[in-house]
Amino acid sequence: MQLILGVIALWLVLGIAGVFFPRNLLLVSRVLFPAGALGALLLAAAALDALGGEIQSRVLPLGLPDLPFHLRLDALSAFFLLLLGAVTAGISVFAAGYFRRGEGTPPGLQCLYYHLFIASMALVLLADDAYAFMVFWETMALSSYFLVTSDHAKAEIRRAGFLYLLIAHVGAIGILLCFGLLHGSGDYTFDNMRAVQLAPVAATVAFALALFGFGAKAGMLPLHVWLPEAHPAAPSPVSALMSAVMLKTAIYGLLRVLFDLLHTQVWWWGVVILVLGLATALYGVVFSAVQSDMKRLLAYSSIENIGFILVGIGLAVIFQSYGMRALAALALTAALYHAINHAYFKSLLFLATGSVLHATRERALGKLGGLIHRMPWVAWLALVGTLAIAGLPPLNGFVSEWLMLQAFLFTPNLPHPYLNMLIPVAAAAIALATALAGYVMVKFYGVVFLGQPREPSLASAHDAGTWERAGLVWLAAGCIALGIAPVAVIGVIDSVTGQLLGKTLGASATGWMFLTPIGPERASYAPLLFLLGILAVWLLTWLAVRRFYHGRVRRAPPWDCGFPAQTARMQDTAEGFGQPIRQVFEPFFRMQRELPTPFDAAPRYRVSVEDHLWYWLYLPLARVTNALTRVVTLLQRGRISVYLMYSFVTLLVLLLFVR
Amino acid sequence: MHLPLASQIINLLAAVLLLLSFAMLTQRRILSLINLFALQGLTLTLSTLVVAFSTGQHHLYYSATLTFVLKVLILPWVLHRLIRRLNVKWDVETLINIPTTMLVGIVLVILAFNVALPISQLAGTITKSTLGIALACVLLAFLMMITRSKAVPQVIGFLAMENGLFFAATSATYGMPMVVEFGIALDVLVGMVILGVFFFQIRERFDSLDIRHLEKLKEE
Numbered sequence: 048m049q050l051i052l053g054v055i056a057l058w059l060v061l062g063i064a065g066v067f068f069p070r071n072l073l074l075v076s077r078v079l080f081p082a083g084a085l086g087a088l089l090l091a092a093a094a095l096d097a098l099g100g101e102i103q104s105r106v107l108p109l110g111l112p113d114l115p116f117h118l119r120l121d122a123l124s125a126f127f128l129l130l131l132g133a134v135t136a137g138i139s140v141f142a143a144g145y146f147r148r149g150e151g152t153p154p155g156l157q158c159l160y161y162h163l164f165i166a167s168m169a170l171v172l173l174a175d176d177a178y179a180f181m182v183f184w185e186t187m188a189l190s191s192y193f194l195v196t197s198d199h200a201k202a203e204i205r206r207a208g209f210l211y212l213l214i215a216h217v218g219a220i221g222i223l224l225c226f227g228l229l230h231g232s233g234d235y236t237f238d239n240m241r242a243v244q245l246a247p248v249a250a251t252v253a254f255a256l257a258l259f260g261f262g263a264k265a266g267m268l269p270l271h272v273w274l275p276e277a278h279p280a281a282p283s284p285v286s287a288l289m290s291a292v293m294l295k296t297a298i299y300g301l302l303r304v305l306f307d308l309l310h311t312q313v314w315w316w317g318v319v320i321l322v323l324g325l326a327t328a329l330y331g332v333v334f335s336a337v338q339s340d341m342k343r344l345l346a347y348s349s350i351e352n353i354g355f356i357l358v359g360i361g362l363a364v365i366f367q368s369y370g371m372r373a374l375a376a377l378a379l380t381a382a383l384y385h386a387i388n389h390a391y392f393k394s395l396l397f398l399a400t401g402s403v404l405h406a407t408r409e410r411a412l413g414k415l416g417g418l419i420h421r422m423p424w425v426a427w428l429a430l431v432g433t434l435a436i437a438g439l440p441p442l443n444g445f446v447s448e449w450l451m452l453q454a455f456l457f458t459p460n461l462p463h464p465y466l467n468m469l470i471p472v473a474a475a476a477i478a479l480a481t482a483l484a485g486y487v488m489v490k491f492y493g494v495v496f497l498g499q500p501r502e503p504s505l506a507s508a509h510d511a512g513t514w515e516r517a518g519l520v521w522l523a524a525g526c527i528a529l530g531i532a533p534v535a536v537i538g539v540i541d542s543v544t545g546q547l548l549g550k551t552l553g554a555s556a557t558g559w560m561f562l563t564p565i566g567p568e569r570a571s572y573a574p575l576l577f578l579l580g581i582l583a584v585w586l587l588t589w590l591a592v593r594r595f596y597h598g599r600v601r602r603a604p605p606w607d608c609g610f611p612a613q614t615a616r617m618q619d620t621a622e623g624f625g626q627p628i629r630q631v632f633e634p635f636f637r638m639q640r641e642l643p644t645p646f647d648a649a650p651r652y653r654v655s656v657e658d659h660l661w662y663w664l665y666l667p668l669a670r671v672t673n674a675l676t677r678v679v680t681l682l683q684r685g686r687i688s689v690y691l692m693y694s695f696v697t698l699l700v701l702l703l704f705v706r
Numbered sequence: 707m708h709l710p711l712a713s714q715i716i717n718l719l720a721a722v723l724l725l726l727s728f729a730m731l732t733q734r735r736i737l738s739l740i741n742l743f744a745l746q747g748l749t750l751t752l753s754t755l756v757v758a759f760s761t762g763q764h765h766l767y768y769s770a771t772l773t774f775v776l777k778v779l780i781l782p783w784v785l786h787r788l789i790r791r792l793n794v795k796w797d798v799e800t801l802i803n804i805p806t807t808m809l810v811g812i813v814l815v816i817l818a819f820n821v822a823l824p825i826s827q828l829a830g831t832i833t834k835s836t837l838g839i840a841l842a843c844v845l846l847a848f849l850m851m852i853t854r855s856k857a858v859p860q861v862i863g864f865l866a867m868e869n870g871l872f873f874a875a876t877s878a879t880y881g882m883p884m885v886v887e888f889g890i891a892l893d894v895l896v897g898m899v900i901l902g903v904f905f906f907q908i909r910e911r912f913d914s915l916d917i918r919h920l921e922k923l924k925e926e
Contacts, residue, residue, distance in 0.1 A: 687860070688801060691852045698848070702821045702841075 048103045048120050050093040051128065051169070054086040058166040061086075065158030075154040076143045076514075083162055084139035090169065091132030097125040098542050104175060116182075117236050119175035122546040123307065126383065126539065127172045127299045133525065134291050134390045135165050141398045141518025142284035144511070145405070151198035157282070160197075164190040164288065171296050177226035177235040180300075184222065188215040191293060194285040195277050207276035214273045218263025222300065225256035229308055240308045250309055254316050257304040258323075264297035266350045267357060268327040269660050275334075278346035279410070283401020286342060287394035290349045295386050298356055305364065306547040314368040314463065321361030325476050328354030332483040333635050336490065336628040337656050339412050339621045341400050344491055345393065348436065351480060352389040355451070356382045358477060362454050363548070365470070369462055372550035376541075377564050378454040380552050383540045385447035388435070388529060392444060395432035395522040396491075399425050402511040402519075403495060407504070412491075412621035417500040421508040424516050426496040431523040433492040435530065437485040441574040441581065443529035446536075446562070448481055449572060453564050483628070490624045499615035531574050533562045622654065629656065637662060712760030716877075719753040720836040723873060724815070727846040730866060731811055732804050736858055740785045743862050746869050747777030754876055766876070769887050773872065776891055781865060781898060788902055789858060792909060802853050811846050818842035836877040843870030857908060861901050868894055 061079045068074050097103070097120050107116040120128075142161065146154045167186035174180035192215070196208035226235065231243035245253065259270075266274040278286045305312065331350030338344040359382025366375035400410075402425045409415055419426035435442035455474035461467040500506060511519065529536055541551035552564055563571035629636065637657040643650035682693070726746045733739045751774040758766030802810075822838035844867050851863035868890070 688852050688855070691848070695845075695848050695852060699817070699845075702817075705821075 048093075048097070048105055048118075051090055051097075051120065051173070052105075052118075054090040054093070054132075055166045055169050057086045058083060058162040058169075062159040062162030062166070065155040065162070067155070069153040069155030072147070072154050075158045076146060079158050079162075080139050080143035080146075083165070084136045084143070087132045087136040087139055087165070089132070091129050091136065094125045094128035094132055095539070098122055098129065098539055107179075110179065110182075114178055116179040117175035117238075118170075118173040118179070119237070120173060122542040123299065123302060124172045126543045127295060128169060129539070130295060130387050130390050131165070131168055131172065131292050134394050134522070135288065137518045137521035137525070138284050138287050138291070138394055138398065139518075140521065141287075141401070141515050144514025144518070145282070145284050145398075145401055147405075151200070151282075152193075157194070157197060160190045160193045161285070161288075164194060164285075165292075168292055168296055172299060175237045177223075177230065177237070177240075181219070181223060181226070184219060184300075187293065187296070188212070188219065191281075191285070191289060195281040195289075197282055197285070198280070204280040207273075207280040211273040211277040214263050214270060218260045218270065221256045221260030221263065223260075225253050225260060225304065228253040228256065229304070237303075237308060241310070244310060247313075250311060251313065251316070254305070254309065254313075257301060258320065261297040261301040261304075262323070265294050265301070265353045265357070266327070267323055267353065268330055268350075269664055271327065271331070271350050272658065272661060272665060274350055275338075275343050275346040278349065278397075279340060279342035283342075283397055283404060286346075287397035287401075290346070290397060291390040291394035294349060294353055295390060298353075298360075298382075298386055301360065302547065305360070306367075312364050312368045314365050314466070317361045317364030317366075317368060318466070319361070320357055320364060321470070321473060324354045324357030324359075324361055325473055325480075326354070327351070327357060328480040329476060330354070330635070332480045332487060333628060333632045334656075334658070335487045336483060337622075337625040337636065339625075340410050341403070341412055341415070341491065341495060342397070342410055344412070344487065345396055345400065348484065348487060349389070349393055351484060352385065352393065352436075355448075355477070355480070356385050356389070358382075358473070359385065359451055359454070362451075362458070362470075365458075365461065365466065366454075367548055371457075371460070372548055373552075373565075374454060374457050374460075375548050376544040376550045376552050377450065377457075379544050379548060380537060380540050380564075381447050381450035381454055383543060384443075384450060384533075384536060387536070388443040388447050388526075391522055391525040391529060392432040392435040395519060395526065396429060396436065398515070398519055398522065399429035399432065402515055403508075406508040406510070409502070409505075412494045414502045415495045415500075415505065416498045416502075416615065416618065417496070417505065418508060419496040421500075421505065422496075422510045425511050425519065428516075428519040428523045429496065430492065431526050433488045435526040437488040438481050439485075440572075441530050441578040443526050446530060446533045446572070446574070448477075450564060451477065453570060457565075486628070490621060494619075494621045494624065498618045501615050501618070531578060533572070533574060537562070629654075635659070710760070712756055715756050716753055716836060719749050719756070720839040720873075720877075722749050723753070723843055723869075724839050724846075727843045727866065727870075728808070728811060730862070731807055731846055731850050731853075734804075736789055736856075737786075739859060739862055740782050740789070743785075743866060743869075744778050744782040746866060747773060747781075750869055750873055751778065753873070757876055765884050768884065769872075769876075772887065772891055776895065777865070777869065780895070784898060784902070785858070785862070788905065792858075792905060801855050807849065807853055811849060814845040814849060815842040818845055837874060840870055840874035840877050843867075843873060846870075857901075857905055861898070864897070864901075865894065 061083050065075055065079055102119065102121040104117065104119045107118060110116045139161075146157050152160075164187060167183045167190060170183040171180060171187055174183055189212075192208055192212045195211055196204055198204050199208070226240075228249055229240040229243065229245070231239070231245070233239035233243065258267075263270040278290060281289065305316075328351045331347050331352075331354055335344045335347030335351060338347060359378050362378035363375045363382065366372070366378060402422065403415065403418060404410055406422060406425075407415065407418075431442070435444045438444040438448045452474060455471060455477065458470040458474070459467045461470070510516075537552055545551045561571045561573045563569075629638070637659050639655045639657075641651065641653040643652060684690075723746060726742055726749065730739060730742045730746070733742060751770050754766055754770040754773060757763070758770060818841040819838035822841050826835060826837040847863050847866035847870055850866065851860045854860050854863065872887075872890075
C-alpha cells in the first residue's frame, strides 16, 4: 500500500514537472516518461505482492472536511493494479520515444495529462468510498479527454472528444445513482454498502444503473459509439492506455458492484450481461472487419473484446446464482484472464499503429502495405500481437478463449429448463466472434505489413526508435509469457475469484505444465508442449526445405496471369478483403455505395459503412433533447420582471402548498 | 378585547408598516420612494425596540440599533447620493397601472394572512398576530420589484423585502440569532454596493437605467 501510494505520488510529481517545462522535449521524453515507466513497474510488483496478502485499508487525509478518501487494497484491486502497472510500463517506455514537438499539445502538458490519467486510474482501483471513487473516476475521464483532444486543431477530433466526454458523463450519472441506491441510509463508504441489505427491486435497479454506467465506459452496446471515434483521435500511446487499461477500470467497477457491494446475484442479471456481451462482441468484430482505418479497426476490436469479457462475467453470475461456484470461478477466471490478455495485445497493436503512423503519416489501410521490409521490428512484434488477438496457441489469447469455451461446455448442467438449452447456443456465437476476430487480424496484418507498398512514399518509412522498440518488446514478451505460463497466471487470478466467489479454480493442482480447469478427464492444455511441437514442426519443415529444395532452385519470371504490367495497386485492398463480411452481415450496416459506370474514364468507387444505432438511437435522442431545450428556452424572456415573476409565483405556490 | 399596551403598540406599528408598503407600491417618484423606505426602517426600529422592552430580550436592542443605522441612515443616504449622481429624480413608470397593482396587493395581503394563520397560532410570542403583516410586506415588496421597470426602484423593493423578512423574524421568534442578523445586514450592504456599481454600468451601456434594455441580452 505504502509503495503503491508512493508510485501514485511520483506520477503526480512527474506530471507537474512536465508543466514547468512544457516544451523541453528532452527532459520529458528522456527523464519523465522513463521514470513513470519505472514507477509503473514498481506498482505492478507491489500489486503482485499484495495479491496473496491480507486486505489493507487506509484513510487519506484529503478530500472534504469530515469526508476523507477511504482507500482499500484487496485482491480485486491488486489484480487490476497489476494489469495497470505491467501494461503502463510498456506504454510509458514507448511514449518516451513517441511524443514529438509540434504535434498538438506540447509534450510537457501531454506528460501532465498522461500521468494524471494513470494516477487517477490507479486511485479508482483503490477507492473504498463512493465519494473518492467518483472524484477519481471523473479525474480519469477529464484527463483522458484532454489526451484525446491533444490534436485539437482538427474539428473532427474536437467532435470525437465531445462525444467521449458526453457519454462518459452520462455513464457517470448512472454510477452515481447506483451508489445512491447502494448506500441505503448509512454513509458512502463501501464497507457500509457491503452491510446494507437491499430490497430485491432496489438491488435490481442498482444493478441496472451499474451496468449502464460502467457499460458506457467499457463500450458496451449500445453505448459504444464513442469508442471508434475517440480511440483513433487520440495519440497512439493514449489509445493504447484507454483501450488496455481504462476499459478495464469499467470492468473492475462492474465486478466490484456486482460481486462485492451487492449482497446477492440474480440469475437473469447474468443473462442480461451475457446477451449484451454477446451482442457487443459480434457487433464489434463485424464492424472491425469492414473498417479501412487501422486505428478504427482496432477500436472496434476492443469493443469485441469487452463483449467477450462481459460474456464471462455474465456466465459467472449465472453459475454463482445457482450455487455452482467452481464453474462460476472458471467463467470469471476466463473473463479476468481475457482482461489482462486484451490489455497486453491491444496496447501492443495500438502502439504498433503509432509507429506506422509516425513512419508513414498514414492511417488509412488503403495507403499502406509491405511495411515488413521497411519496419521489421515493428512488423515482427506486431505479428506476436496479431497472433495473440486472433486466439492462436501458444499465445495468450487462446488460453482465455479456451477457458471461456470450457465454461460454456458446462452450461447444459444448469438447473433451469431454458437456460441449459439456450446458453450453449451462445457458445456458437462466441466461436463465430473468435473466428471473425482471426479474419480481422489477417486483414490488419496482411494489408499493413505484407504485400507491396501501395504508395511510393512508403519507401522512405523508417523503423521505430529504440524507446518505441523497447516498449513493444515488453508488451510482446508479456503476450508470450501469459500464453506459455497459464497455470501461474491462474494462480494469480485465483486470489481474486477466491475473494469474490469464495471458490478458486485451483488449476495448479495438477502441476505447472498442464492447465486442467475442471478435471484431467475433461480437458487439459499444455502450452509449452504446444510451443515445442510447433517449433519441432517448423524446424523439420525448414530442414526439409533446405535439404530437398534449395539444391534445385531455378529462377524464372513468374506467370503473370497473362498481364505483365503488375502494380502494387492490384493487390487485394482492405475494402476488398472485408467485402465478403460486408455482404454476409449486410443487415448490420447502413451502407451507401457509389459504383462507377463501365464507361467512366476516371472511375471512382466509394462505399461508406455506418452504424444503424447511430440513426436509430442517437440521432432521435439528440433531436428530442434539442426540442426539449427549445421548450426550456421559452422561459428565457430577457425581462427581469418576468424572472422575478417566476420566483414570486413559486413563492406563492410554495406558501399555499405548505399550508 | 384586552391586549397589553406593548402588544397594542406593536400592532399599530405593524399596521403602519403595511400602510407604508402600500404607499411604496403606489409611489411614482423615486425620491419619495426612498423617504418611504427610510420611514419603513424607522417603524421597524420602533417596533423592535418595543418588543425588546416588553420581553426583556437584550439582543433585540442591538438589532434595533443595527436596523436604525443601516436602514434609516446609511442606505437612504447611499440611495439619495446615487440618484443625485445618476440624475434620475423624475417619475417612475410602472409596467402595470397603479390601481391594478393595488388590487393585486390586496389579494396578496388576504393570501398572506391566510397562509400565516396556522403559523402564528403555533408561535407563543406576544407579536404573533403581526406575522401575517410581515409576510404581506414581503409579498408587496416583491410585487413592487416586478412592476417597476427602472433599476433603482427594483433595488428599493429588494431592500423593502428584507425589511419584511426582518419583521417576520422579530414577530415569529423574537429575532434571529445575532450572527445571522449581522450576516444579513452585511449582505444587504454589500448587495447595495454591487448594485450601485451595476447601475453605473447599465447607464453607461444604454444611456438609461431602464432595465427593458436588458432584454437584448437574450439568446436568439
